[in-house]
Amino acid sequence: MDKRRYFVRKILNAVLTIILVASFNFALFRILPGDPARLLLPKGKQPPEAVEKQRKTFNLDKPMWQQFGLYWGDTLRGRFGMSFSEKRPVTEVVAERIWPTVLLVGVGTIFATVVGMILGVFAGWRRGGAYDVVTTNLGMVLYAMPTFWFGLLMIMLFATKLRWFPTGRMEEPGVELHGLAYGQSLLRHLFLPAFTFAIAYVGEYELIMRSSITGVMKEDFALTARAKGLSENAVLWRHVVPNAMLPTVTIVMMNLGFVMSGAILAEAVFNWPGLGLLSYDSMQKRDYPVMQAVFLIASIAVIVANLIADIMYYYLDPRVHA
Amino acid sequence: MIPRRYRNWVLFWTPFIWLVLELLMYPKDVPLAAGLSAVLKGFFSARIGSYPPWVLVLGALLTAGFGILGLVRKSKARAFSLTLIGIGVVFALWAFLAGGGASGWSAGENVIAYNWVLQTIVVLLGGAAAWLWALGNPERAELTVWNTHQVWKLYRANWQGMVGLGILVFFLSMALLAPFLIDHALLDPNAQITDASGQLLGPYHPPTLSYYNWFGTDQVGQSVLAQFIWSSRISLTVGLLAALMSTVIGAGIGIAAGFYGGWQGEVWMRLTDAFLVIPWLPLAMVLAAAWGQNFFMIIIIIAITSWPGTARVVRSDVLRVRELQFIERARAIGSSNWHIMRKHALPNVMPLIFANLVLVVAIAILSETTLSFLGLGDPLNFSWGTMLHYAWVNGAAGLPAWWYLLPPGIAIVLVVLAFTFIGMAYDEVLDPKLRKREDSGAENRFTARGEAPAVAMGGAGAGGGGGMFTPGQQTDDAMPDFNKPAGGSIGRPEGGGWVGGHIKDDEEGGEE
Numbered sequence: 001m002d003k004r005r006y007f008v009r010k011i012l013n014a015v016l017t018i019i020l021v022a023s024f025n026f027a028l029f030r031i032l033p034g035d036p037a038r039l040l041l042p043k044g045k046q047p048p049e050a051v052e053k054q055r056k057t058f059n060l061d062k063p064m065w066q067q068f069g070l071y072w073g074d075t076l077r078g079r080f081g082m083s084f085s086e087k088r089p090v091t092e093v094v095a096e097r098i099w100p101t102v103l104l105v106g107v108g109t110i111f112a113t114v115v116g117m118i119l120g121v122f123a124g125w126r127r128g129g130a131y132d133v134v135t136t137n138l139g140m141v142l143y144a145m146p147t148f149w150f151g152l153l154m155i156m157l158f159a160t161k162l163r164w165f166p167t168g169r170m171e172e173p174g175v176e177l178h179g180l181a182y183g184q185s186l187l188r189h190l191f192l193p194a195f196t197f198a199i200a201y202v203g204e205y206e207l208i209m210r211s212s213i214t215g216v217m218k219e220d221f222a223l224t225a226r227a228k229g230l231s232e233n234a235v236l237w238r239h240v241v242p243n244a245m246l247p248t249v250t251i252v253m254m255n256l257g258f259v260m261s262g263a264i265l266a267e268a269v270f271n272w273p274g275l276g277l278l279s280y281d282s283m284q285k286r287d288y289p290v291m292q293a294v295f296l297i298a299s300i301a302v303i304v305a306n307l308i309a310d311i312m313y314y315y316l317d318p319r320v321h322a
Numbered sequence: 323m324i325p326r327r328y329r330n331w332v333l334f335w336t337p338f339i340w341l342v343l344e345l346l347m348y349p350k351d352v353p354l355a356a357g358l359s360a361v362l363k364g365f366f367s368a369r370i371g372s373y374p375p376w377v378l379v380l381g382a383l384l385t386a387g388f389g390i391l392g393l394v395r396k397s398k399a400r401a402f403s404l405t406l407i408g409i410g411v412v413f414a415l416w417a418f419l420a421g422g423g424a425s426g427w428s429a430g431e432n433v434i435a436y437n438w439v440l441q442t443i444v445v446l447l448g449g450a451a452a453w454l455w456a457l458g459n460p461e462r463a464e465l466t467v468w469n470t471h472q473v474w475k476l477y478r479a480n481w482q483g484m485v486g487l488g489i490l491v492f493f494l495s496m497a498l499l500a501p502f503l504i505d506h507a508l509l510d511p512n513a514q515i516t517d518a519s520g521q522l523l524g525p526y527h528p529p530t531l532s533y534y535n536w537f538g539t540d541q542v543g544q545s546v547l548a549q550f551i552w553s554s555r556i557s558l559t560v561g562l563l564a565a566l567m568s569t570v571i572g573a574g575i576g577i578a579a580g581f582y583g584g585w586q587g588e589v590w591m592r593l594t595d596a597f598l599v600i601p602w603l604p605l606a607m608v609l610a611a612a613w614g615q616n617f618f619m620i621i622i623i624i625a626i627t628s629w630p631g632t633a634r635v636v637r638s639d640v641l642r643v644r645e646l647q648f649i650e651r652a653r654a655i656g657s658s659n660w661h662i663m664r665k666h667a668l669p670n671v672m673p674l675i676f677a678n679l680v681l682v683v684a685i686a687i688l689s690e691t692t693l694s695f696l697g698l699g700d701p702l703n704f705s706w707g708t709m710l711h712y713a714w715v716n717g718a719a720g721l722p723a724w725w726y727l728l729p730p731g732i733a734i735v736l737v738v739l740a741f742t743f744i745g746m747a748y749d750e751v752l753d754p755k756l757r758k759r760e761d762s763g764a765e766n767r768f769t770a771r772g773e774a775p776a777v778a779m780g781g782a783g784a785g786g787g788g789g790m791f792t793p794g795q796q797t798d799d800a801m802p803d804f805n806k807p808a809g810g811s812i813g814r815p816e817g818g819g820w821v822g823g824h825i826k827d828d829e830e831g832g833e834e
Contacts, residue, residue: 020596028608144738146688148695149710149731156722167720261603261692268696269714280696283607291608298601306599 006314014307021299025292026071030064075296081289085282090293094278100170101274104266105259107190108197113252116202117245120209124244125236127214135206142203147262151196151269158192165192168271193270197262201255208251212244219243246316253309260298324456325464327471332456336449343441345498347373353505361502373437378417381444386410399458405451409444416440476751483747489740493733497554508534508548509704515545526723538725541716549709550729556705558737560621561687567625568686569679572632577671579633580640581663594633602627603692610698617700624689632678636671643670677748684741691734706730 055061062070074080080090119139123132159167170189171177177185216222217240225239260276267276275294282290344365352364389406397403420437456463477483496503507513514522515534527539537546579590606623613619643649644667652662693699694707695714709730713719718726 016592017596017599020592021600024596024600028605140739140742141735144684144688144735144742146691146695146710146731146734148692148714149727149734152710152714152719152727153731155719156724156727160720160722258601260601264603264607264696265692279604279607283611284697286611288608288612291604291611295601295604295608298604299599302599302601 003314007311010307010310014303017303018300021303022072022075022296023068025296025299026068028295029288029292030067080293080296083282083287083290085285085287085290090289093290094275094293094297097273097275097278099274100272101263101267101276104190104194104197104272104274105256105263108194108262108266109201109252109256109259111194112198112201112205115198116205117209117248119202120206120248121213121236121241121244123206124210124213124217125240127210132210136210139203139206139210142199143207145200146265147196147200148265148269150199151193151266154192154196155269165189168193168269170273189272193266193272196269197259197266200262204255205248205252209244209248212247213240216240216244246313249316250309250313253312254306256301256305258302258305260294260301324453324460325467327467328456328463329453331467332449332452336445336452339448340442340445342498343445344438345501347437347441348501350501350506352501353507355505364501373420375417375420378413378420382410382413382417384410385413397458399455402451402454402458405447405454409447409451412440412444412447416444473748473751477747480747480750482743483750486740486743486747489736490744493554493558493737493740496551497558500551500555504534504545504548504551506548506552508545509552511542513545514543515539526718526721526726529725537729538723540712540726541718546709546726546729549704550706550733553704553706553709553730554733556617556700556703557687557690557707557734560617560624560690560705561683561737564621564624564628564686564690565679565683567621568628568682569632569675571625572629572678572682573636573671573675575629576633576636577640577663577667580637581644581659581667590633591637594630594637597627598630598634600627602689606689606693607696607698610693615698615700617703620690620693620698620700623693624686628682628685628689632675632682635678636675639671639674640667643667646670673752677745677752680741680745680748684738684745687734687741688738706734 078091080094082088083090083093086093119135123135126132155167158164166172166189168189171182171185175185221243222235222240225235230238260279263274264276264280266272267274268280271277275297279291279294281287282294349364352360356364385406387410389403389408389410392403392406393400416437419440500506508515514524516522517530517532517535523535523539523543525539525541525543527535527543529536529538534545534547537550540546540549575590575594579587579594581587582590606627609623609626610619613623649662649666652666657665690699690705691707691710694705695711697711697715699705699708699711701708707730710727713723713726713730
C-alpha cells in the first residue's frame with residue numbers, strides 16, 4: 001500500500017477527530033442546563049456584576065458562531081481561562097501537574113506490560129495446565145476489580161498495617177530532601193499508586209498475550225520450527241513470542257491514551273498530585289475551566305496514542321505494506 | 323396448538339414475574355421483625371407499586387400502540403393484539419390514578435389503594451397475551467421453545483457460565499428479598515445499632531456474631547450489613563437499566579451505521595469513533611457535576627458514555643448479515659430498508675446484542691461504582707460504590723476497618739465476574755467455532771477464542787480474531803470477519819478495557 005497515502009489518511013483522521021472532540025468540548029458547557037456564565041463561577045454567592053463580567057470574559061454575550069470562533073482561537077493558543085479555585089491561569093495549574101502523572105503512568109504501564117506479558121506467555125505456552133488455569137482466572141478477577149478498591153486494600157495492608165510504604169502524596173509534608181534521599185523517598189511514595197494503577201492492566205495484558213500466543217502457536221512456522229528440532233525454549237522465545245508481541249504492544253500503546261481514568265482513581269486514592277487528582281479536586285470545587293482543560297487534554301492524548309499506534313504498526317509489521 | 327412446553331413456561335413465568343415485581347415494590351419500612359401479619363399487610367398495602375406516572379404512560383402508549391399496529395396489519399394472532407390493547411387501557415387507568423386522579427397530575431403522592439391490584443392484572447394479562455400469541459403463531463412458538471432449549475443445553479455444559487449464574491442468582495435474591503432480610507430503618511442517619519444489653523456499639527466496631535453486626539459498624543456506628551444488603555438493589559438496578567439504555571442506543575446506531583452504506587453510514591461511524599476516544603471518566607465527572615446527582619442522571623450518564631462499543635460490534639455484525647442471500651432476495655422483491663432492517667437484520671443480530679448486553683451490564687456496574695466512589699452517586703440511595711466512598715473519606719483504610727471495605731468490594735468483583743462469565747458462556751453458545759476449539763481436551767475455555775491472531779492485518783492495523791481478549795484494534799473502515807459473529811469486545815478500552823475486536827480488515831488492508 002502506498003505509504004504516503006496511509007500516513008496522510010491516518011493523520012487527517014486524527015485531526016478530524018480532535019476537531020470533533022474539541023467542538024464537543026465547546027458544546028458540552030453550553031448544552032448543560034443552566035446559565036454557563038453561572039456554571040463557570042464558584043457555587044454560592046453570584047453577584048450579578050460578577051456574572052456579567054464572567055459573560056464578558058468567556059464571550060458568552062456574543063452570538064454562538066462568534067463564540068465558537070473565539071473558543072477555537074483561545075484553544076489553539078492554549079488559553080483556557082482562569083481557575084477560580086486557585087485564581088491562576090488554567091494552563092499554569094495544569095502544566096505543573098503533568099509530570100507526576102507521566103511518572104506514575106509510565107512506571108505503572110511498564111510494570112503492567114512486563115508482568116502481564118510474561119504471565120501471558122507462560123499461560124499460552126502451557127495451555128490448560130494448572131498454571132494457566134490459575135493465572136487466567138486471576139487475570140479475570142484483576143480485571144473485574146475496581147482500581148480504587150484495590151488501592152484502598154493496599155493502603156490498609158502495606159501502609160497502615162505493615163507500614164512499609166506511606167499512605168499517599170509524593171513527598172513527606174514539611175521535609176526537604178535532596179539528591180539520593182529525595183529519589184528514595186519518591187520511589188517509596190510512588191510504589192503503591194503505580195502498583196495499583198498497573199494491576200488493572202496486568203489482567204488485561206495477560207489475557208491478550210495468552211490469546212495471542214495461542215494463536216501464533218497454531219501457525220505453520222511454529223510447527224516448522226518444532227519440526228526442524230529446535231528446543232522448546234528456542235521455539236517459544238525466538239519464533240512465537242516475537243510474533244505474538246506485535247498486537248499486544250499495539251494494544252498497550254492504544255491503552256496509553258486511555259490512562260486518564262485509571263490515573264484519576266489511583267491519584268485520588270493516594271493523593272498523588274497529578275492531573276487525575278487535579279480533575280478530582282476541581283470536580284469537587286466545581287472548577288469548570290480546569291475540568292474542561294483536563295477533559296480536552298485527556299481526549300487528545302487518546303487520539304495521539306491511537307495515531308502513534310497506527311504508525312508504529314506500519315513499521316513493526318512488514319505485512320501491512322507488503 | 324401451543325406446544326406444551328411453551329404453555330408450561332407461561333404458567334411458570336407469569337407468577338414469577340409477578341412475585342419479582344411485588345418484591346421490588348415492597349414497602350421499605352415494614353421490617354420482618356414486625357411479625358408475619360405486619361409483613362403480609364405490608365405486602366398488600368396501599369403503597370405497594372409506586373411507579374412514577376411517566377413509566378405507566380409509556381407502558382400504556384407502547385402496549386396499546388403495538389396492539390393497534392397488529393390489528394391494522396391484520397397479524398395472525400388477533401386475540402393477542404386485543405389483549406395488548408387491554409393492557410394499554412389498564413396502564414392508562416393506572417397512570418390516571420397514579421397521577422393523582424381527576425384532581426390532576428400535580429398530586430405526586432402515589433398513594434392509592436389499588437396499585438398492587440393493577441399490577442397483578444397487568445402481569446396476568448401479559449401472561450394471557452403470551453399464551454394468545456402462541457395460539458396465533460404455533461410454529462414460531464415451537465421454534466422459540468426449541469431454540470431456547472438448545473441454547474440452554476449448550477449453556478449448561480459451560481461450568482463458568484453456571485458459576486456466573488449461581489453468583490447472580492444469589493445477589494439478585496439478596497436484592498429482591500432485602501426487606502425481609504434486614505430492616506431498612508437501620509439506614510436512617512440516626513439509627514446506631516446496639517448490642518444485646520442495649521449499649522451502643524459505637525463507630526467502627528469490629529464484626530461480632532450478633533446479626534446486625536455481622537459486618538461491624540461504620541464511622542457513625544451504623545450496621546454495615548444493612549447498608550450492604552440494601553446497596554445491592556441500587557447497584558444492580560442502575561447497572562441493568564444503564565446497560566439496557568446503552569445497548570438500545572448502541573444497537574440502534576450500529577444497525578443504522580451498518581445498514582446504510584455511503585455517507586450516512588460514514589456519519590454514524592464518525593460519531594461513534596469520536597465518542598469512542600472521549601475518555602469516559604472525565605466526561606462522566608463533568609456531566610455528573612453539572613447535571614446533579616440522582617439515580618436517573620447516573621443511569622443516563624453511564625448510558626451515553628458506554629454505547630460506542632456496542633455500536634461497533636453490532637455494526638460489524640450487520641455488515642455480515644447484510645450480505646446474506648435472503649436479504650438480497652428481500653431487496654429484489656422490493657422490501658423497504660426499514661422492513662429489511664426490522665424483519666431480517668434485527669432478528670439476526672439480536673443474539674449478539676443480547677450477549678453484548680450482558681457484558682455491558684458488568685461495565686455499567688463498574689462505572690456506577692466508580693462514579694459513586696468519587697462522590698458523584700445519589701446521596702439518597704446507597705450503592706456499593708457509595709459505601710466505599712464513605713469508607714474512603716472517613717478513613718476506614720487507615721484504621722484499618724477491613725469489615726467496612728471488604729464486603730462491598732468483594733460483592734462488586736463477584737457480580738462483575740458473574741456477568742462476564744455469563745456473557746462469555748452465552749457468546750460461546752452462539753458461536754460454534756468457539757466451542758469446537760477444545761482440541762486439546764484439557765483446554766481452558768476462558769479465552770480460547772483467538773483465531774490466528776491479528777498479525778496479518780490490514781493497513782489500518784485493524785485487529786484480530788474475534789473474542790474478548792484477543793488483540794485487535796478498532797479501525798475506521800472495517801470489514802467484518804465473516805466467520806465470526808462473536809460478541810466479545812465491547813465497552814471501554816480504558817480502565818482495563820475491553821479492547822479488541824471482531825472487526826477485521828481485509829488481509830490486504832481494507833483501506834482502498
